[in-house]
Amino acid sequence: MSDGTTQVVVCGGGITGLTVAYRLLRALEGRVRVTVVEASDRLGGSLVTLRRDGLVLDGGADAFVASKPQAKELCRELGIAERLQETDARHRHVYFMRRGRLVRLPEGMVLAVPTRFWPLVKSPLFSVVGKARMGLDLLAPRRHDDGDESIASFLGRRLGAEAVEVFGEPLLAGIFSGDPTRLSIQATFPQLVDLERNHRSLVVGALAQRSKAPAPKNGRAPSAFLALRGGMGELVETLSERLRILGCEIVKGAAVSAVRRDRAGFRVTVRHADREETLVANRVVFASPAAAIARAIDDLDPEAARELRRIPHVSTASLLLAYPRAAVPHALDASGILIPRREGHDASAVTFMSSKWEGRAPDDVALLRVFLGGHARPEVRGMTNDDLVEIAKAELRSTLGITVDPLTAETFRWSDARPQPVIGHLDRVRAIRSRLAKHGGLYAAGAPFDGVGISDCVRQANEVVNEVVRSLSD
Numbered sequence: 001m002s003d004g005t006t007q008v009v010v011c012g013g014g015i016t017g018l019t020v021a022y023r024l025l026r027a028l029e030g031r032v033r034v035t036v037v038e039a040s041d042r043l044g045g046s047l048v049t050l051r052r053d054g055l056v057l058d059g060g061a062d063a064f065v066a067s068k069p070q071a072k073e074l075c076r077e078l079g080i081a082e083r084l085q086e087t088d089a090r091h092r093h094v095y096f097m098r099r100g101r102l103v104r105l106p107e108g109m110v111l112a113v114p115t116r117f118w119p120l121v122k123s124p125l126f127s128v129v130g131k132a133r134m135g136l137d138l139l140a141p142r143r144h145d146d147g148d149e150s151i152a153s154f155l156g157r158r159l160g161a162e163a164v165e166v167f168g169e170p171l172l173a174g175i176f177s178g179d180p181t182r183l184s185i186q187a188t189f190p191q192l193v194d195l196e197r198n199h200r201s202l203v204v205g206a207l208a209q210r211s212k213a214p215a216p217k218n219g220r221a222p223s224a225f226l227a228l229r230g231g232m233g234e235l236v237e238t239l240s241e242r243l244r245i246l247g248c249e250i251v252k253g254a255a256v257s258a259v260r261r262d263r264a265g266f267r268v269t270v271r272h273a274d275r276e277e278t279l280v281a282n283r284v285v286f287a288s289p290a291a292a293i294a295r296a297i298d299d300l301d302p303e304a305a306r307e308l309r310r311i312p313h314v315s316t317a318s319l320l321l322a323y324p325r326a327a328v329p330h331a332l333d334a335s336g337i338l339i340p341r342r343e344g345h346d347a348s349a350v351t352f353m354s355s356k357w358e359g360r361a362p363d364d365v366a367l368l369r370v371f372l373g374g375h376a377r378p379e380v381r382g383m384t385n386d387d388l389v390e391i392a393k394a395e396l397r398s399t400l401g402i403t404v405d406p407l408t409a410e411t412f413r414w415s416d417a418r419p420q421p422v423i424g425h426l427d428r429v430r431a432i433r434s435r436l437a438k439h440g441g442l443y444a445a446g447a448p449f450d451g452v453g454i455s456d457c458v459r460q461a462n463e464v465v466n467e468v469v470r471s472l473s474d
Contacts, residue, residue, distance in 0.1 A: 007035070009281040012292070014287060015235065018243065020464055023465040038252045051230065058353075074458050083228050086225075087225055115203065151173055182423065183422055304432050313418055317411060319370045321410075354366050372391060
């Protein structure tokens with residue numbers, strides 16, 4: 001820019017885009033102007049929290065993985081670390097639906113890997129043959145081919161078909177609402193690939209990691225997840241306020257329709273409801289859905305746009321329903337239920353929100369979240385909200401015996417919003433980023449690329465900011 005400052009346009013106001021803007025303004029204080037352009041009328045992307053009648057309703061992610069430090073560090077920087085809470089230690093079990101019954105996940109499972117002998121032996125979750133097959137992981141050779149493979153293929157090789165059935169879809173692929181026969185193990189759970197590579201056996205590797213972990217306090221293992229007491233929307237609200245103080249320009253309800261190169265850098269066309277405007281930028285950071293990025297660069301880089309459109313997406317819905325606690329016959333003594341597809345249910349999972357987190361509902365209210373859609377239920381995209389509520393009620397009647405109508409029900413829809421990191425995804429992402437880098441000043445980060453969790457998105461934002469800062473110091 002003529003006054004010596006660098007103008008950066010961030011396309012997308014979800015957690016990735018907001019973190020990019022915040023970090024840039026902090027790292028280049030006084031030397032950068034940042035504009036965030038968000039297509040919807042609110043910030044946060046899939047992080048959204050409603051609060052009413054004593055209820056905290058998270059429509060998207062309700063937590064982040066505690067072992068990944070990036071989100072926790074961001075909360076610390078923003079001064080809200082004291083607002084973080086662990087899952088309720090009394091309710092850290094998980095139920096699986098197995099042949100119509102709710103069965104607890106055996107203690108000692110690390111993702112899909114058993115690390116304790118007797119809990120696995122005594123669990124009715126697996127047959128005798130299935131348990132024996134899982135034990136063969138101790139003897140099976142490591143894979144020497146570095147090529148990508150699916151979650152189902154990986155688990156099948158290491159732990160057997162029952163592990164694929166029980167864990168492959170509802171637990172591992174369920175995080176992505178995806179198909180375990182298509183999702184890439186390297187793109188989704190590289191830590192499992194590393195266990196095989198470094199220890200040959202997943203069980204041996206998981207035990208080695210456990211032996212190095214610090215001793216649990218008070219005899220209890222730390223929570224695997226952390227959340228903000230007022231819902232994950234607190235993170236968005238705090239970031240938004242900090243950006244306002246730092247002088248970030250935020251444009252909502254407007255979409256980036258095109259990015260073009262010129263001598264000064266880039267010309268970014270922003271389409272409002274009633275007009276278009278052009279922003280001039282030295283750097284452009286894409287932190288929006290893959291399809292939106294593809295539309296913006298169709299003319300600038302058709303090949304990158306084609307690769308972006310090849311990233312599959314699925315539609316999901318999460319429904320939060322509140323009931324009088326006395327009307328729920330189940331003890332709700334866990335964080336929720338995972339439901340394999342072969343059980344024949346419409347829901348893939350049910351979370352006991354008021355058991356998982358303290359303070360999410362009044363003491364006499366049970367707050368439950370039902371997950372619908374994903375690769376196995378694409379019809380969810382075309383259903384009405386009323387249809388979805390009826391399905392959710394039916395699922396809770398079937399799984400928990402609830403026969404009364406809810407006190408309230410809130411539906412959150414995520415149409416074509418869940419990227420699917422299928423086999424070959426990492427190669428595709430490398431190709432896209434390589435194409436963008438050739439234009440000198442274009443960057444991409446967020447859920448379509450390298451992890452869908454909150455900490456994954458914050459990590460990618462940090463990496464992009466480091467790249468931008470380095471480029472300006474060269």
